[in-house]
Amino acid sequence: MTAEETIASLEAQLKQTVERLVEVTEQLRVAQARIEELEKLKTPPPAFVKANKKLPSEGPKKARKKRETRHNRASRRSEPTQIVEHRVLSCPTCHLRLGGVSLTRVREVIDIPPPSPVEVTEHRIYKGWCAGCHQWHEAPVDWREQVVGQGRIGVRLASLIATMRTVMRLPIRQIQAYLLTLHRMRISSGEIVELLHRMKAQMQPQLDALKAEIRASPAIQADETGWREDGINGYIWSVCTPTIRYYEYHHSRGGEVVKRLIGETYGGVLGSDFYGGYNIHEGLHQRCWVHFLRDVHDLKEKYAHDEPLLTWAASVKAIYEQAVTWVEQGPDLCCAWRSSMSSSSSWWLFAVPSSARPPLSAPCVNE
Numbered sequence: 001m002t003a004e005e006t007i008a009s010l011e012a013q014l015k016q017t018v019e020r021l022v023e024v025t026e027q028l029r030v031a032q033a034r035i036e037e038l039e040k041l042k043t044p045p046p047a048f049v050k051a052n053k054k055l056p057s058e059g060p061k062k063a064r065k066k067r068e069t070r071h072n073r074a075s076r077r078s079e080p081t082q083i084v085e086h087r088v089l090s091c092p093t094c095h096l097r098l099g100g101v102s103l104t105r106v107r108e109v110i111d112i113p114p115p116s117p118v119e120v121t122e123h124r125i126y127k128g129w130c131a132g133c134h135q136w137h138e139a140p141v142d143w144r145e146q147v148v149g150q151g152r153i154g155v156r157l158a159s160l161i162a163t164m165r166t167v168m169r170l171p172i173r174q175i176q177a178y179l180l181t182l183h184r185m186r187i188s189s190g191e192i193v194e195l196l197h198r199m200k201a202q203m204q205p206q207l208d209a210l211k212a213e214i215r216a217s218p219a220i221q222a223d224e225t226g227w228r229e230d231g232i233n234g235y236i237w238s239v240c241t242p243t244i245r246y247y248e249y250h251h252s253r254g255g256e257v258v259k260r261l262i263g264e265t266y267g268g269v270l271g272s273d274f275y276g277g278y279n280i281h282e283g284l285h286q287r288c289w290v291h292f293l294r295d296v297h298d299l300k301e302k303y304a305h306d307e308p309l310l311t312w313a314a315s316v317k318a319i320y321e322q323a324v325t326w327v328e329q330g331p332d333l334c335c336a337w338r339s340s341m342s343s344s345s346s347w348w349l350f351a352v353p354s355s356a357r358p359p360l361s362a363p364c365v366n367e
Helices: 003-041 155-166 172-183 189-215 256-262 276-280 289-302 307-329 333-343
Strands: 127-130 135-138 219-229 232-240 245-250 269-272 284-288
Touching (some): 155 189, 172 189, 245 256, 256 276, 284 289
Antiparallel strands (some): 127 135, 219 232, 232 245
């Protein structure tokens, strides 16, 4: 191939390359225009969706804080329920008797005993005829500490079934499999369901007593969370005091559930977050400090140059820190009341009646 032919071939390839480059450039321009159109059509995320936070840049690592000496010890051995000694009396090689036998090491093995079958106790109750009053008399038996209701399942087995069903949330078939595999007991699903109903009726007085004790408490903390049962959405509601934790399942998230839990005439302080369902309570109401301060922080970021807002936010934070100090050290109620009434117009942030409070009401110091 001559030099002229080589040059002509290269010029042809260059022309094809330039044409291809122009074509790709045009495709890229169209794609970028389409991307810009789609970006304009995108809707902003809802307000409750939190923006991604940038990870802090890696700076000099802080020195690791030394933990307390009490945490540096090895875990303590459990108290042995039995001790097995392994001794060697003669040399395994030359079969001479060994001397100076002493303890060299200890190894702990934790296990459970093999499961035992259920105990089946047959109670034979006899009766006798009285010739004086002409009546039959049976031997008296108190069943209250042995069985639940008129069934055959004892209280320990009933408690185990109820725990597996409610706490462990096991399906009834798995409860049946467990009892059959480990304890060689056959029980129908219908009997398990009926047993659970009897136990619910048996425990109802205790539940009512707990609810009455909660309603008599000077303060109640309430909350709710989603809970799905049998493919149907619902909610677990909790009302708590320092000594009692009470939970109820309801399909509704409405405020009427709050009345059913704490009563319509509750005179104490209800602590909750800012969910509107709790507004049905017309008595003293405290709101969650965590939610409140988080909203204040969002306002500060949104209106960073609003000086009155920043001043108000600083005063709110000061009230919070003062409340925390009171909780830790124990408040002087008389001084606290005089101070709050005379020095600040924001004293309403603590518990006030619903009818007298502004739209953004008292955060809860307990959070």
